[in-house]
Amino acid sequence: MEFVINTISLGSLYALLALGLVFVYGILKLVNFAYGEYVMVGGYALFVMGSMQGVPWWITAIIAVAMAALVSYLTELTAFRPVRTRSLSALFVTSFAVSMLLQNLALILVSPRAKAVQFPPLFNQTVSMFGAVTPMRNLLIIGTAAVLLTGLSLLMKYSVIGIAMRAAAEKFTTTRLMGVPANLMISIAFIISGFLAGVVAIFWVSRSASVDPLTGAAPLLVAFIATVVGGMFSLVGAVAGGFIYGLLFNVLSVFLPASLINYRDAFMFVIVILFLLFKPEGLIRGNYTEERVG
Amino acid sequence: MSAPAKFGTVMGRSSTLLLLIVPLVAAGVAINALGSPLVINIYTFLCVNVVLVLGLQMFMGNSGILNWTYVGFVGIGAFAASIMSTDASLKAMGVPNMYPFLAKIQLPVIPSLIIGGLVAAAVAAIIAWPLMRLSNAVGVIVLFATLIVMHVIMNQWDNVTNGPRTFFGVQAYTTLWVALAAAVLAILAAHFFRESALGLRLRASRDDRFAAAAIGVSVVQARYLSFVLSAFVGGVGGGVWAHFITSFSPKSFYIAEAFLLLTMLVIGGQGSISGAVLGTTLVTLLREGLRQVETSLGSSGLVGDVFGLTEVALAILLIIILISRPDGIVGGQELRWPLWKRRKAIEEEGA
Numbered sequence: 001m002e003f004v005i006n007t008i009s010l011g012s013l014y015a016l017l018a019l020g021l022v023f024v025y026g027i028l029k030l031v032n033f034a035y036g037e038y039v040m041v042g043g044y045a046l047f048v049m050g051s052m053q054g055v056p057w058w059i060t061a062i063i064a065v066a067m068a069a070l071v072s073y074l075t076e077l078t079a080f081r082p083v084r085t086r087s088l089s090a091l092f093v094t095s096f097a098v099s100m101l102l103q104n105l106a107l108i109l110v111s112p113r114a115k116a117v118q119f120p121p122l123f124n125q126t127v128s129m130f131g132a133v134t135p136m137r138n139l140l141i142i143g144t145a146a147v148l149l150t151g152l153s154l155l156m157k158y159s160v161i162g163i164a165m166r167a168a169a170e171k172f173t174t175t176r177l178m179g180v181p182a183n184l185m186i187s188i189a190f191i192i193s194g195f196l197a198g199v200v201a202i203f204w205v206s207r208s209a210s211v212d213p214l215t216g217a218a219p220l221l222v223a224f225i226a227t228v229v230g231g232m233f234s235l236v237g238a239v240a241g242g243f244i245y246g247l248l249f250n251v252l253s254v255f256l257p258a259s260l261i262n263y264r265d266a267f268m269f270v271i272v273i274l275f276l277l278f279k280p281e282g283l284i285r286g287n288y289t290e291e292r293v294g
Numbered sequence: 295m296s297a298p299a300k301f302g303t304v305m306g307r308s309s310t311l312l313l314l315i316v317p318l319v320a321a322g323v324a325i326n327a328l329g330s331p332l333v334i335n336i337y338t339f340l341c342v343n344v345v346l347v348l349g350l351q352m353f354m355g356n357s358g359i360l361n362w363t364y365v366g367f368v369g370i371g372a373f374a375a376s377i378m379s380t381d382a383s384l385k386a387m388g389v390p391n392m393y394p395f396l397a398k399i400q401l402p403v404i405p406s407l408i409i410g411g412l413v414a415a416a417v418a419a420i421i422a423w424p425l426m427r428l429s430n431a432v433g434v435i436v437l438f439a440t441l442i443v444m445h446v447i448m449n450q451w452d453n454v455t456n457g458p459r460t461f462f463g464v465q466a467y468t469t470l471w472v473a474l475a476a477a478v479l480a481i482l483a484a485h486f487f488r489e490s491a492l493g494l495r496l497r498a499s500r501d502d503r504f505a506a507a508a509i510g511v512s513v514v515q516a517r518y519l520s521f522v523l524s525a526f527v528g529g530v531g532g533g534v535w536a537h538f539i540t541s542f543s544p545k546s547f548y549i550a551e552a553f554l555l556l557t558m559l560v561i562g563g564q565g566s567i568s569g570a571v572l573g574t575t576l577v578t579l580l581r582e583g584l585r586q587v588e589t590s591l592g593s594s595g596l597v598g599d600v601f602g603l604t605e606v607a608l609a610i611l612l613i614i615i616l617i618s619r620p621d622g623i624v625g626g627q628e629l630r631w632p633l634w635k636r637r638k639a640i641e642e643e644g645a
Contacts, residue, residue, distance in 0.1 A: 087620065089434075224435055
C-alpha cells in the first residue's frame with residue numbers, strides 16, 4: 001500500500017513536471033534545457049521568503065510559484081523571442097545558455113552551498129491510511145496535482161486561450177493566419193510552464209528541505225524522460241509519461257540489486273533511448289504536427 | 295604566369311589552411327621564446343581546446359546535429375589513453391580496484407593517444423547507428439541522454455575510471471609543441487574531412503535532408519561515418535587533454551565541459567573550421583582573463599567568493615551572439631586569401 005501511495009505521489013509530481021515542459025515544446029518545438037532552472041528559482045524564492053520573519057507560509061508558496069513563472073516569462077522575452085526565427089539548434093543552445101546563466105547567477109548571488117529551506121511541520125507529519133504510513137507531503141502532492149490537472153484540462157478545453165493554445169500546438173501557421181497572436185501564445189505557454197515548475201519546486205525542495213544551484217538538474221532529467229516516454233506531442237501523453245516514470249523509478253529502486261542501484265539513472269536513460277528508437281512518437285500519439293515555424 | 299599571380303593561386307587554393315596554421319604556429323614559437331610559464335600554459339591549453347573543438351565541429355558543424363555526446367567520447371579517450379600510458383605502480387596506488395590486466399599495461403604516450411581515439415571511435419561505432427536516424431528534438435534528447443548514460447557509467451565503473459574520485463598520475467606529456475602539433479593535425483583533418491566526398495555528402499544532408507537523400511546520399515551512413523570519425527578525433531584530443539591536465543575525474547566530461555566546447559564552437563561559427571579556431575581562441579582568452587578578474591576580486595575581499603562569473607559572462611555572450619549573429623563570428627565562411635576580396639570585388643564592380 002505504501003508502495004502504491006508513493007508511486008501515485010511521485011507520479012503526480014513527475015506528471016506536473018513533464019506537463020510544464022510539453023507546454024513549451026508543443027508550440028515552439030523547443031526542448032527547454034532551462035526548465036529545471038525555473039524549479040531552482042522557485043526553490044530559492046522559498047528560501048528567501050522562508051528566511052524572513054513573520055511571512056505566512058501560504059504567501060511564501062505563492063511568491064515562489066510567481067517567481068518561477070516570472071523568470072520563465074523573462075527568459076522567453078529576452079532570450080528565446082529574438083532567437084525564435086533561427087534554426088532549431090540555435091534555440092537549443094540558447095536554452096542551454098539560459099540554464100547555465102541562471103545556475104551561475106544563483107551561485108554568485110546566493111551561495112554555491114546548499115541552503116536550508118523552512119517548511120511548515122504539516123509537510124512531514126505522517127498519517128496512516130489504508131494501513132499504510134506516509135508523510136502528509138505525499139498526499140498534498142496528489143491533491144495539488146489532481147486540482148491542477150483538472151483545472152488545466154478545463155482551461156485547455158473550454159477557454160479561448162486553451163483552444164488557441166491547442167490549435168497553435170497543432171498547426172501554428174494556420175492558427176496565426178486565423179488571427180491568434182503568436183507572441184502572446186508563446187508567452188502564455190512559458191508562463192504556464194514556469195507556473196508548473198514553481199508548484200513542483202515546492203514539493204521537490206520539501207523532500208530534501210534544501211536548495212542549491214544544481215537543484216534544477218534532476219527535475220529537468222525527469223521531465224525529459226517522462227515526456228519522451230509519454231509522447232512529446234500531447235499533454236495527456238506527458239501526464240501519462242510522468243506516472244509511468246514514477247512507477248518505473250519505484251520499481252527499479254525496489255527490484256534492482258544493491259550493487260546495481262548506482263546505475264539506476266543509466267538504466268532509466270537506456271530505457272528512454274530504446275523508447276525513442278522503437279517508438280519515437282511516445283505511448284500516446286498526438287495529432288499530426290508540422291515542423292517548427294518561427 | 296607571373297610569379298605574384300602564381301603565388302596568388304596557390305594561396306587561394308590552400309589559403310584557409312595557411313591562414314589558420316601559420317599564425318597558430320608563429321604565435322606558438324613567439325610565445326615559447328618570450329612568454330612566461332603562465333602564458334605558455336595558456337597557449338598550450340588553447341591548442342588542446344582547438345583539437346577538441348575541431349573534433350566537435352567535424353560532426354556538428356557539417357551535419358547540423360547538436361552533439362552532446364561528444365564530450366563523453368573525449369572522456370573515453372582521456373581515460374583510455376591515461377590508463378595505457380600511466381606507470382603501473384602509480385595506477386596500483388591511485389586506482390586500487392583496477393582490473394589487473396589493465397593495471398599491468400604501460401605503453402609509450404603516442405600509441406596510447408591513438409588507442410584512446412580508437413576506443414572512443416569503437417564505442418561510437420557500436421552505439422551510433424540507431425542514433426543517427428533521429429533528427430530534431432528527438433535526436434537532441436537522445437544524444438543528451440547518451441551523455442548522461444556515459445557519465446553514470448564513468449562515474450560508477452571504478453575498476454577502470456577510479457569512480458567519481460580523481461584519476462591522477464598521468465604523465466605531463468603535452469607540452470606546447472605536442473599540443474601545437476596536435477592542433478595543426480586537427481586543422482588538417484577537419485579541413486580534408488570537410489572537403490572530402492563524405493564531408494560533402496554530410497553537408498548536403500545538413501542543408502536539405504530530403505534533397506540529399508533524393509540524389510542518392512545515404513544520410514544515415516554519412517552521419518554515422520562522420521560521427522565515428524569525430525569521436526576518434528575527440529578521443530585523441532581527450533588523451534592529449536589528459537596528458538596536459540594530468541589528474542581528472544568523470545566530472546570533467548559532463549555538462550559544464552560540453553557547454554564550454556559548444557560555446558567555443560557556436561561563438562566562432564560552427565559551419566567552418568576558421569570559426570571553430572577563432573571561437574576557441576576568443577573564448578579561451580576571455581575565460582583566462584575573467585579568471586584573473588575572479589581571482590583578484592576574490593582576493594580583494596570586497597565581494598567574497600565570485601565563482602561562476604566566467605560562466606555568466608560566457609552564457610550572456612553566447613546568447614548575444616545567437617541573437618545577433620547566429621552563424622557565429624565568421625558566419626560559416628572560411629578565411630581566405632586575400633582577406634577582403636569580396637569588398638574589393640564589390641568596389642570594382644561599382645567603379
